[in-house]
Amino acid sequence: MNFKITGTGSYIPNVVTRNADFEQHEFFNLDGSSFPQDNPTTIRKFKAITGIEERRYIEPEMNTSDIATLASKKAIEDAGIDPETLDYIIVAHNYGDVKSNTVQSDTVPSLATRVKAKLKISNPKCVGYDILFGCPGWIEGMVQANAFIKAGIAKRCLVIGAEALSRVVDSHDRDSMIFSDGAGAAILEASEETGGILSHESATFSLQESEYIYFGKSNNSKSSEDIRFIKMNGRKIYEFALVNVPKAMKTCLENSGKSIEDLKTVFIHQANEKMDEAIINRFYKLHNMQAPEHVMPMTIHELGNSSVATVPTLLDLVRKGKIDHQKLEKGDVVMFASVGAGMNINAITYEV
Known part of the structure; x- marks a missing residue:
């Protein structure tokens, strides 16, 4: 038994922050010393290396679990399934829900539990848990879901990757320009077809x-x-x-x-x-x-x-x-x- 991806969804936040928006930032090196060049030069070099011209941030009233849920709804609709039939919900993230203008990460209950509640799934046999594996977390969640399906303990899984890095970046660090927010999700289903x-x-x-x-x-x-x-x-x-x-x-x-x-x-x-x-x-x-x-x-x-x-x-x-x-x-x-x-x-x- 293998699985196939039968549905996907993503949430791309609406707040667009362009490179020019960082021109008024006060950047420092890791040791606290000032940058030797002005911000336009710093930003131009940043763009040449990373390719990033703009990034997306979530709205102040939203959290990582919210955008994970929005991406999941799209994946569920794309797959045409009843969410009550999900066996596992796996959420890959790194910082939990960090509310706007706070500094505390909130991971209890797990984001998977929160997503399940927001999806209004009542089936207690739909198990939700989080995975912390850095940026490769969503791929590792796919590996785990595949193992569950091959072992015969699951037929349908929802694997989500969601992050709101705008809540944990240092505005005085040039690297803050790299990071952004977003969520993506996939429905995995047991399949007799070749592939997966x-x-x-x-x-x-x-x-x-x-x-x-x-x-x-x-x-x-x-x-x-x-x-x-x-x-x-x-x-x-x-x-x-x-x-x-x-x-x-x-x-x-x-x-x-x-x-x-x-x-x-x-x-x-x-x-x-x-x-x-x-x-x-x-x-x-x-x-x-x-x-x-x-x-x-x-x-x-x-x-x-x-x-x-x-x-x-x-x-x-x-x-x-x-x-x-x-x-x-x-x-x-x-x-x-x-x-x-x-x-x-x-x-x-x-x-x-």
Whole structure:
């Protein structure tokens, strides 16, 4: 028994924040020292590296569990199922519900429990739980759902990736321009058809890498020492990802029984345009090939990096025909891949 993705949905917030909106920010280095260049120069260099022109933030009255629910409703409608028939609801996130203008993360009850309540599902055998796995969380949730279905303990699962990073960014940190909010969801159903997940690869590197992404104090030395924000060592992450992600993707593809020529599309975590391009090029170089044109759909230019939400949102947009030069048809072989805090890496080879 395998599963097929029968429905997807996403929620893209309405608040658009453009690069120019950061020109009045006061940026500092990690040690509290001032930047040597002015903000327009900083922003121009940022755009050249990341590809990000704008990003989306949720409205003040909304939380991560709210947008997770909105994406889920669309996925349920797309699949045409009764939500009461869901066996599992798995929500991948990293910071829980952080209400606007507060600094406290709220994860009790779990976001999956909150989503289930917001969907008004009464069936107690529909089990909801959260997964914390950094940016690769949604892909890891797919791996778990696949295991449940193969084991015969589930027939229908809802896997969600949702994040509101705007609530945990340091406005004095240049990296705050990378992060955004969003949610994506998928319905997975047991199927006798061929295809589904053909292989997967997951790994955690933590001996030297565990603090590449962490919670730390503001870059502004005048800010409170007691408030923490998302921080990252961008150079270390880039070097780590460029070496390890293509290897994991190669192993995953080899274990699927498919060849590199069979692979149509790679849905990769929208972390940084230059990093993603380098990963894809290195992956194809491992197969003595050049990456084909349009093999890697991108949304980072308009949507930024919404962590666990980037891959399921990208999948939904492609399935709905909302990205140029991208289309999925039955029998297509695709790959999902991600890297993030942990440092965690994973990949899935999937046949549509």
